[in-house]
């Protein structure tokens with residue numbers, strides 16, 4: 437037998453998180469996480485579940501009854517959406533203009549679906565005409581798009597046009613709202629989105645672990661009338677319905693502390709007001725963008741498609757992006773990230789999300805980044 441390992445008390449560094457997520461967590465959320473654990477079927481927890489569902493509906497701007505936190509990270513709510521909406525042999529249309537469209541494709545294939553793509557370069561949104569052409573050519577059953585592409589800093593405009601095209605072909609629309617929910621205008625009902633999934637650790641400023649998902653009745657009807665069971669038991673929405681629906685029956689043990697955290701994070705959204713919160717992100721990230729431009733640093737996407745929650749700042753010629761990122765972490769305890777895939781080495785990804793979207797963070801970042809680039 438080996439000796440018991442000598443491991444010291446946990447003392448993580450005190451970072452300022454301005455990367456692609458997680459973002460800084462509000463102290464109230466951390467406090468909520470240190471309150472006593474109750475059972476996941478305790479009557480008090482059943483009330484908490486109800487409150488979280490109501491707060492999620494407010495934040496998603498939806499009346500969808502089927503609005504829940506999925507146990508797991510954003511990829512879990514993503515896989516719940518795709519794995520339940522795509523049946524074996526069905527076709528899903530996904531975008532190629534960023535990292536997360538590829539993940540959608542991968543999940544759709546694992547669900548037994550055929551994948552077809554609508555193309556746009558990394559750093560550009562999907563064009564309405566290209567989506568129309570892809571529908572005419574492939575007649576997909578499900579269309580997925582990324583509202584806020586964390587890998588490129590691009591916000592997809594024209595969402596109602598895209599959902600109209602999908603619905604005129606009797607298809608369902610799944611939106612990735614991981615980096616937009618609670619920070620960037622998102623209107624699930626008004627824009628005709630059938631299914632939206634998200635994560636808590638971006639504009640909601642909550643630790644990862646319980647991830648928002650909403651489905652309208654049309655999507656839920658499809659899920660409940662599937663011929664084949666979804667391949668995942670854990671993420672089978674028809675089974676999760678037993679716990680999150682009227683029955684409140686055991687399916688799996690909910691991550692109670694993460695649900696507390698999400699409740700407090702969403703309470704902060706409701707107190708601020710969702711529209712006021714979108715405005716704050718716009719203004720604080722606008723100051724960040726202006727500071728970058730004043731330093732001679734451009735942003736990768738055109739202004740029209742700029743995503744306030746994730747700023748893709750172009751790395752100046754001759755600068756080693758990795759060295760600058762390391763400098764900020766080592767000298768300032770400040771986290772930002774580099775580009776992924778096609779944009780690797782070309783951009784800094786600077787998040788401005790939730791509790792991190794504060795003027796003092798922007799001033800701090802501008803000073804530190806200016807020094808790192810000297």
Ligand code: PLP
Nearest residue numbers: 509510511536586612614615635
């Ligand atoms: N979709 C987008 C747009 C994301 O940015 C992320 C995570 O960064 C995910 C999906 C997956 O979420 P997670 O890493 O929490 O599993």
